[in-house]
Amino acid sequence: MLADLLNKTKTTLSFEVSPPKTEEEFNAVFEKLDSLAALQPDFISCTYGAGGSSAGKTVEMAAYIQHRLNIDTMAHMTCVGFKREDLQKNCELLEKEGIRYVMALRGDRPKTMSDEQFESREFLYAADMIRYLKANTSLSIAGGCYPEKHYEAESFESDLRHLKEKVDAGADFLVTQLFFDNDIFYRFREKAVSFGITAPICAGIMPITSAKQIGKSVNLSGSSVPKALEDMIAKYGDDKEDMRKAGVDYAVRQILGLKERGVDGIHIYTMNRPKTTAEIVAQMS
Ligand code: FAD
Numbered sequence: 001m002l003a004d005l006l007n008k009t010k011t012t013l014s015f016e017v018s019p020p021k022t023e024e025e026f027n028a029v030f031e032k033l034d035s036l037a038a039l040q041p042d043f044i045s046c047t048y049g050a051g052g053s054s055a056g057k058t059v060e061m062a063a064y065i066q067h068r069l070n071i072d073t074m075a076h077m078t079c080v081g082f083k084r085e086d087l088q089k090n091c092e093l094l095e096k097e098g099i100r101y102v103m104a105l106r107g108d109r110p111k112t113m114s115d116e117q118f119e120s121r122e123f124l125y126a127a128d129m130i131r132y133l134k135a136n137t138s139l140s141i142a143g144g145c146y147p148e149k150h151y152e153a154e155s156f157e158s159d160l161r162h163l164k165e166k167v168d169a170g171a172d173f174l175v176t177q178l179f180f181d182n183d184i185f186y187r188f189r190e191k192a193v194s195f196g197i198t199a200p201i202c203a204g205i206m207p208i209t210s211a212k213q214i215g216k217s218v219n220l221s222g223s224s225v226p227k228a229l230e231d232m233i234a235k236y237g238d239d240k241e242d243m244r245k246a247g248v249d250y251a252v253r254q255i256l257g258l259k260e261r262g263v264d265g266i267h268i269y270t271m272n273r274p275k276t277t278a279e280i281v282a283q284m285s
Contacts, residue, residue: 003172006200012265019057035274078107134170143171202265211237
């Protein structure tokens with residue numbers, strides 16, 4: 001059980017990978033997975049395209065990681081457009097492929113979904129899907145959480161109340177949205193405990209290796225950019241390799257700080273990049 005691993009004294013190391021969009025890139029991703037596996041993470045999670053656009057590819061990559069690379073794998077799954085039958089079908093596929101871990105997410109509302117469709121969705125929130133998975137499958141389940149609050153939540157407190165519901169519904173552990181300021185994580189963790197959330201929490205770390213990447217990551221995650229990161233981009237942003245190295249250093253400093261403060265797990269958003277991930281892993285113990 002991954003949750004047991006996370007309850008041990010050692011900080012767990014995990015990676016996130018994603019199915020590339022084009023067929024050519026998808027065919028090339030397996031070599032990258034081989035290199036990432038050589039870094040011996042405790043588990044690798046594989047994302048799910050918004051609205052289920054890459055469901056088959058998620059399962060194909062997850063099965064490769066589990067059976068060919070022999071590393072525990074966690075398939076992400078979003079339920080925003082799911083009917084009960086879709087969820088059941090997806091679970092059967094995971095079971096058939098021998099995948100035992102799922103990151104259960106509600107997912108963002110697809111642009112093509114009308115107000116009516118969104119409001120009448122079968123699983124309103126991730127907690128509803130988690131409750132269903134617990135009752136109907138033997139999958140182990142993780143949930144997402146947001147140190148800077150989810151963008152739809154009315155308040156930090158209401159988001160934590162709902163996070164507690166997600167854990168009570170059956171999430172064995174949590175993985176955070178990426179963040180660039182460890183103090184934000186420490187505050188979140190402390191507050192989560194005060195809401196009765198005792199499930200292990202993996203800290204999501206994304207190395208920023210180009211000036212362009214920061215805009216995209218911040219847009220998608222809503223994470224704030226501290227001055228130290230802004231300064232780093234201003235200093236190195238024009239030189240590709242210097243910027244990459246500075247991004248690695250920044251991530252390593254975040255990770256060492258988190259480990260010192262007893263974080264349960266480090267989850268690296270690898271962007272399918274073995275070289276950068278290897279440099280981080282080499283410096284993080
Ligand atoms: P929920 O937990 O359902 O929460 C969504 C919002 O609803 C929050 O604001 C919450 O406070 C609120 N809420 C919850 N319960 C209630 C309630 N009972 N009443 C009122 N409000 C409530 N997206 C993808 O498309 N593919 C991926 O692979 C993917 N991987 C991710 C991995 C991680 C670690 C994280 C943190 C996010 C990931 N996402 C992914 C993004 C995620 O799908 C979006 O952030 C989505 O908008 C929320 O999903 P959730 O499961 O956190 O939602």
